[in-house]
Amino acid sequence: MKAYLAEIESPMGPIDFAVNEEGALLGLRFREGRHPGTLQKRLEHEGFAPSRDEGRMSALHEQLAEYFAGERRSFDLEVARKGSEFEEAVWEEVSRIPFGETRTYGQVAEAVGGMGNAVEVGKACAANPVLLVVPCHRVVGADGSLKGYAAGLPVKARLLDFEEDTQESLFA
Numbered sequence: 001m002k003a004y005l006a007e008i009e010s011p012m013g014p015i016d017f018a019v020n021e022e023g024a025l026l027g028l029r030f031r032e033g034r035h036p037g038t039l040q041k042r043l044e045h046e047g048f049a050p051s052r053d054e055g056r057m058s059a060l061h062e063q064l065a066e067y068f069a070g071e072r073r074s075f076d077l078e079v080a081r082k083g084s085e086f087e088e089a090v091w092e093e094v095s096r097i098p099f100g101e102t103r104t105y106g107q108v109a110e111a112v113g114g115m116g117n118a119v120e121v122g123k124a125c126a127a128n129p130v131l132l133v134v135p136c137h138r139v140v141g142a143d144g145s146l147k148g149y150a151a152g153l154p155v156k157a158r159l160l161d162f163e164e165d166t167q168e169s170l171f172a
Helices: 039-045 054-068 085-095 105-111 118-126 153-171
Strands: 002-008 015-020 025-030 049-052
Touching: 002 039, 002 054, 015 039, 015 054, 025 039, 039 049, 085 105, 085 118, 105 118
Parallel strands: 002 049
Antiparallel strands: 002 015, 015 025
């Protein structure tokens, strides 16, 4: 199986991403954070033969650029993700959180039909292979505080601040 890797510079630092031969997104990771540089290794571990091919990434590259320019609030991309039934339910629910808004881990747990508790929702968010596209950064603690994020809390805070600032500038 082939995977094609590319990167983009962003206000949050470099972002690595990969698609499969059909163009579906396999992974998106911030290079900075708790697990930098793991996308290629993860793909190799899953049996993919990663190579660089910027040309296959034009739609994703364009959508990321639009997001960071404040022109896009959600992504319209095919995602080739594999998770448990619970993880898939959590990722689907998290994808419904509007740009510039947050939900608590408990609210997400309740929304997926009580299939798990807040801690299990946190674990599902940590397993999210396509950060930003499935916006787990929009999930916060019950008191509104920032809790874990695969790219690290500083990146999560910057993403939330970016969305808040973008939201405010649209209505100013």
